Amino acid sequence: MPETFRRLGTAGEGIERFRTVALDIPPEADNRRIPKPLEHGPGGGARGAG
Template sequence: MTNISSDRLKVHFRMDIDEDGWPPASVESARRSVEAFHCLGTTGEGIERIRMVALDVPPEADLPRIRKLLEQGEAMGWWHWEEGCVTAAWEAAAEG
């Protein structure tokens, strides 16, 4: 986790698959994941080869709903997520 002077937040997550290849982490699933977060004010991209999605979260995005979606997806086993850069507003969304 890295603090930056900018008010933008970086988040990435990896879409996990089990030993049988389920769920299939494909271009389509990465695109749908990016679109779900895009509706909350983020931009981002999916990288199928390494099953990763990177999000750019501007300060005007819906931070509490983004955090909730990230946490729900992890609880459901859809992905594991990490923060790349953290802002005070993001930390406040975790508390609130």
């Protein structure tokens, strides 16, 4: 998932085992696009389904 956020202009790291990410979002990043992968995950599906 961190690569998804790099494409949006952020930096960060993740711990997959705990499904956790930490993001550094600079002021020039496209803040409108960042929440979508957080809500839907890298595959675009709803989180927690399955």
